[in-house]
Amino acid sequence: MANDIAEFFFQQPPFTRTLLLCMLLVIAAEKLRLISLLDLAFFYEFNLEIWRPFTTFIALSGSTMNRLADLYMIYTYSKGAETEKFAGRPARYATYLLFVASIVLFLNYFLGGFLLASALVVALQYTWAQDHLNTPVSFLFGIKFKAAYLPLVSLAMKLLVEGQEPAEWAATGLIAAHLYLFLDEIYPKAIGSSSFVVTPKWLESLLPPTGAVGRSTSGYVYSRPDRNPPAPPKRGFTGRGHRLGD
Secondary structure, X not given: OHHHHHHHHHHOOHHHHHHHHHHHHHXXXXXXXXXXXXXXXXXXXXXXXOOHHHXXXXXXXXXXXXXXXXXXXXXXXXXXXXXXXXXXXXXXXXXXXXXXXXXXXXXXXXXXXXXXXXXXXXXXXXXHHHOOOOOEXXXXXXXXXXXXXXXXXXXXXXXXXXXXXXXXXXXXXXHHHHHHHHHHHHHHHHHOOOOOOOOOHHHHHHOOOOOOOOOOOOOOOOOOOOOOOOOOOOOOOOOOOOOOOX
16 A cells, blocks of 8 residues: 555656655644744745745645645646646746746735645646636536636636635635736737747756657737738839930
């Protein structure tokens, strides 16, 4: 049994299994009363407690059922992003996570959010859904709908179950993920440019490409005029010719 669990764990892509392991360790440590979630939450007066901007994204809150649901969604949608959209590009996936986390932290400065794992869940849902817009998904009691609506349904459920503030904090993940998509795909393709989200060279050196490279299959279609239309054909001289001296 233990060997089967270990084998399953190490079969998962590295970022996904690291997120899951950290979240499970936090849950266990809190249940054993070794830590409090407030020890991991992000406050803007954190007095050089430099772990807080990171640990706020692995400190799952809410009931046990909510935490299990969030763990399942992290497993599903992080794995989906890591093995499809960012397949073979670990540095790019790390850049995506850092970008999303930075935007979420910035937005929650104004909202007062301090436990932000749910924002990461919604961001991963949105990113996965954009590559599977018409894929049918099930939610809760077997309710089925297109993946395009998954982040909105999750936010609506959080609003009903946990209230306005947690839903607002989680919604910053959707905003961050859409901003990444806009700067990485939508706007660059519209103007014929490359992504505006640049992967740092040091990160590429630390996490070199592996295997086949994945690509986005998002439902955005772009149409722009050709900036270099073909020149009109040159017209030759059609008048009557004369020899010099005539």
